[in-house]
Amino acid sequence: MILVGKVKDILNKYSGNALYGDLSQKFVDSAESPELIVPVIGMQGMGKSTLLNAIIGENILPNEADETTCVPVEIRFGEETRIEVHFTSKPFELLNEHKDLKLYVDNNYNPGNQLGVSHIVVVKKHRFLESGLVLVDLPGVGSLTKNNQETTMRYIKNLCFAIMIIPTVPTIRRMEEIFIKSVWKAFSKVIFVQNIFGESKREVMESIDFNQKVLSDIGQQINISEIDPIIAVNAYDAAYGIIHKHNDMYEKSNLNGLLNHLDSYTSDRREILLAYAKQHIGEFITEIKTKINKLIEENQMSIDELQRSLDENELEFKQSTEKIELEVEELQLLLKKTSREIKTFSMRIAREQKENLRVGIYHVIDCGVVDGDQLTQAFVDIQNGCVNDAIEQTFDKMDGVMTEIRNKLEEINLLISRESEANYESMIFNNSEAFKFEKGLDIGIKLVGAGGGIWVGAAVGGAIGGPIGVAVGILAMLSVSAISSFLGSTTKKEIVKARARTTKSEIEPYIESFYNTIRAVILDNYKSIEADVTNVMDEYLNSRKEYINSLKAENAQKIQRAYNETESDLRLKELKFDLESLKKAEGEKLWD
Amino acid sequence: MGLMERYEIVNNLVEEIDNKDLKTLSKFLKARISKPDSYVMFLGETSSGKSSLINGLLGMPTLPVSATPTTGTITEVVLSGDQTSYYAINKDATMEVIDDNLFDTLAKKPDNQLERLRIHTSAKNIKNFRFDNLKLFDTPGYGSLISEHDIVLKEFIPNSDVVVYTVAYKIGIQENDYAFLAFLNDLIREDAKVVLVVNRCPQNVQMDSPRIMEIVGYAKDLLHSELPVFLVPECKEDETYGYPLPEAKELWSFINELINSENHKEILNRAFNHYVIDLFRACENHVNSRFAMVNMSNEERLLLMKDFQQLIDSYQNVIDDEIIPSFAQIIDGTMKRLDDARNWIEERTIDAIERQGTSKMDETITYVNIHALPFATKEEIKEVNYYIETEVNALDRRVLDMLNTAIAKFQKDVSIRYEHHLDKATKNIIGNMMENGLKSGLLKFFAKYGGAGGSGAGVANAASHYLKVVGDLFGKTFKRETHNALKHTLKKIGATSVKSLAVVAAVIVEVLMVVYEYARWKSKLKKSVKKGLDKWLSEIKPLVEKDLLDLKAVNIQTVTELIEDVKSKMEINPELEDAKKLNELFTRVNETKERLGLI
Secondary structure, X not given: OOEOXXXXXXXXXXXXXXXXXXXXXXXXXXXXXXXEEEEEEEOOOOOHHHHHHHHHOOOOOOHHHHHOEOOOEEEEEOOOOEEEEEEOOOOOEEEOOHHHHHHHHEOOOOHHHOOOEEEEEEEEOOOOOOOOEEEEEOOOHHHOOHHXXXXXXXXXXXXXXXXXXXXXXXXXXXXXXXXXXXXXXXXXXXXXXXXXXXXXXXXXXXXXXXXXXXXXXXXXXXXXXOOOOOEEXXXXXXXXXXXXXXXXXXXXXXXXXXXXXXXXXXXXXXXXXXXXXXXXXXXXXXXXXXXHHHHHHHHOOOHXXXXXXXXXXXXXXXXXXXXXXXXXXXXXXXXXXXXXXXXXXXXXXXXXXXXXXXXXXXXXXXXXXXXXXXXXXXXXXXXXXXXXXXXXXXXXXXXXXXXXXXXXHHHHHHHHHHHHHHOXXXXXXXXXHHHHHHHHXXXXXXXXXXXXXXXXXXXXXXXXXHHHHHHHHHHHHHHHHHHHXXXXXXXXXXXXXXXXXXXXXXXXXXXXXXXXXXXXXXXXXXXXXXXXXXXXXXXXXXXXXXXXXXXXXXXXXXXXXXXXXXXXXXXXXXXXXXXXXXXHXXXXXXXX | OOXXXXXXXXXHHHHHHOOHHHHHHHHHXXXXXXXXXXXXXEEEOOOOOHHHHHHHHHOOOOOOOOOOOOOOOEEEEEEOOOOOEXXXXXXXXXXXXXXXXXXXXXXXXXXXXXXXXXXXXXXXXXXXOOOOOEEEEEOOOXXXXXXXXXXXXXXXXXXXXXXXXXXXXXXXXXXXHHHHHHHHHHHOOOOOEEEEEEEEEOOOOOOOOHHHXXXXXXXXXXXXXXXXXXXXXXXXXXXXXXXXXXXXXXXXXXXXXXXXXXXXXXXXXXXXXXXXXXXXXXXXXXXXXXXXXXXXXXXXXXXXXXXXXXXXXXXXXHHHHHHHHHHHHHHHHHXXXXXXXXXXXXXXXXXXXXXXXXXXHHHHHHHHHHHHHHHXXXXXXXXXXXXXXXXXXXXXXXXXXXXXXXXXXXXXXXXXXXXXXXXXXXXXXXXXXXXXXXXXXXXXXXXXXXXXXXXXXXXXXXXXXXXXXXXXXXXXXXXXXHHHHHHHHHHHHHHHHHHOHHHHHHHHHHHHHOOOOOOOHHHHHHHHHHHHHHHHHXXXXXXXXXXXXXXXXXXXXXXXXXXXXXXXXXXOOHHXXXXXXXXXXXXXXXXXXXXXXXO
């Protein structure tokens, strides 16, 4: 479908760099082929790859790599089955044999993602993908490395919808709860799938009952009231059933239950997206109409009047900018204050856990465990316990910090939206800023227009958009990234190999390095979030300043042109014509 | 306005109201304010010399000591009055006066009825220090505290101002100290002070001796803080009495400074101020209820009684239909999870044994006992606790919903019924009647501790208790009560399960006693682990079940108190009321409120 007449050109003409015309066409395009990117997330060993293989009906993803998947794998619709390996810094390659996939996704073959794979796309002709569903196998949080963390986080950051796999027996455990909590906060919607491995009916029922309680507990803590019932699926049976054509087995696995559920989200997407496109294009048109009317008005003013009016607009925008600058300064103070707080906090937690680790391992040594292997094992065990405790404490702390910063961001957002209502230039500026950001979404990973989560979030829930939306989004990552770095940082060093007697002083450096790691993980996570939020705000303020400069130049030009009466008349004609064209398109139809 | 002055204002009101319960309450409060207690808790393994330290302070062997473990129960030493007298406080909250012979016997071998012993003795014999109204608690070792003296963990330690942890120099930090110190941080109040005493040091041992540094290092790491350390040297028997009476001057002067410090007084003062306000709220609630009842026609009162009865019925339903069946399910689920936990622990431990070479029998047995088993157990028990926590929280939410619905219905019924009849003030009073007044708050609190002539009602409780009273809505009260109980239960299950591991260890160590061929020790050890874990399971299951039943009782008790509260309001008899006097009282309540600055 294509936008009618000159709508696209006119919108582009009056919207400067924001290019509303192109953007509008993109809305329409993405509504035509709606895409729903759904990451599948699970902690280690929950059968994530099995579930994905069952969905695509072929053993493509290496099962044994469940715990070691190190790059995201996208599964999307296409006429022919193929596998594309995308790299961060070179064009993608096609894979001939799907068993070679593990050379790229498995950490054992591609340690620390040294091959620089950004993501893998598996194209498959499958009726459930036809509606635009794109499933993404994300690396397990436990196996995130510096190289893949960024890509993974980008998926999480930009999407709003996820499938999370939870266990049956044992039920959700403490550590999993924290993981679920942090991921859930980053998405607006999570479908929980409970993977069954052949437990008895009673076990499954009891387990679902308990897991559901855990989920509503978590939901309450993070203010999510609407929690879908858990969907139980036997992924292994489903995969086996579909591959070996045991229809009975497949039917019983309830994979269809999950797919139908997903389908209910994809089927009416076209309508939602078209309505969304219509609404947004409508808003663009209204804005541009206001702008043209304003220009017509200006065109009819005397030079003095025009000068005065332009000066007034400029001043208002300047004053407004100063006000926002003050608010942003306050935000920065808050970030600094929090930074000091986190510093103290990180030292406290690291010290406490160091003490726990030390006292734990000393105790073991004092009781006579001096063999290298056993001491190493004890050290690793105790260290894991300490890391878990640190995660729990950190999560709570970060949660509080996030709320405080978020509140401040919302204040700024309110100020900006009030400003947009009161001031013409501000409205023009803020609107284009908001869309500048949304266009930026498809950088990095292939998120075609309305396929991405924030779009839908905005369409359905009216979430905070624009630069503040980005800042809030960054903030939501605080706990997820903290936890993943924690889990990634657990050292599995051999303490002392096969030495008959290990003294406490020899262990001290390991304890000290544990202390430093814990402290750094907490601090670095906050620091990176702080830097990101600060950058977003700085960029916003810079854009405002640039806008002031361009406004000055533009205004000078307007005055210049006003002296030339012939041009002025021609221009008036053009403005009126454009205005009429927009009105006509609005009244009839926007696209064919 | 000073604390005593505020108290007197409220007490005047109490006198005017002339209600027996309120008067008792006021009397207790006065006693507390004029003689605030301080608590010093002595903890540490058996035979670490706690009783001797207290005897040293008193200057005579008041507490029995000997080479074998002597303290079998908790002994409370109260420094007040002029005379020395002995008491036995029983589990049913009765108190008997006993003589010193029976005291000695019971201290060594407590009978089933005994909860703790108490000595009142004069502080006058203590030179140099002002120890009036100081309470010292001598305790048995960790093991018996966990299993038999729950009250120490639940009430005494959380209320202590100072915890003196004693470790004998020669023995050092042992398994039990390790467990107890790690646990202690969760129990004490934030402003309480823990001090470490290394007892029976050889003469001339200094702080920088490796032994002392090792002990102190452990304690610091376990408690996550710097703590004052006192070295008490080994001391010869006193010539007069034939028992050691260590002076420990530095320790006592430290305690003296701490409890007589301004900060400490300030904390007490704040807590008591809350009590005074609580007492006033009790009066207000009492007068208001009577006032409302009198200002009603007979017909209206009958209808209100009906509403009251309905409310009681819905409370009862909460107990019968929700709390009781849910706990049955939770206990069942917990037992199943304990079975699973046992199997997991076994699997992990056996795995650890398998990984070792056959030449490492001794090392592996130690490793299993010291690390593999306790670590796996702690991890698994955390998960069992997580299960209990989730289930109980879900239950509490359901109960809360039910209670709130019942209250909302009551308030709605009342407001509709009396829309045209009563003035606004009376309507408000009736509407708010259900606010769980002090009947279940302060009064209960004192009745339980102060009322039984016992102790335990320290300042920490006062502070948290205050929160409870101002919260005062059913929901909040219910949640806080049950939540605290839940927290306590979880801690206790953690402690019980680890402590019970001793039975596994005992079985495993048996393997060490017999020399096996290289080929056989592994299978023998694995068998022992299985056997030991079976024993462990059969030991902790009934203990955990009992803890859960206690938790259930707290849940039921909290709702029952709501029922009692409503019943007490139903018992008000307007025929016995003097309307004029009641009006005066009503005015007096408001005057008092103003004078206290509560309006």
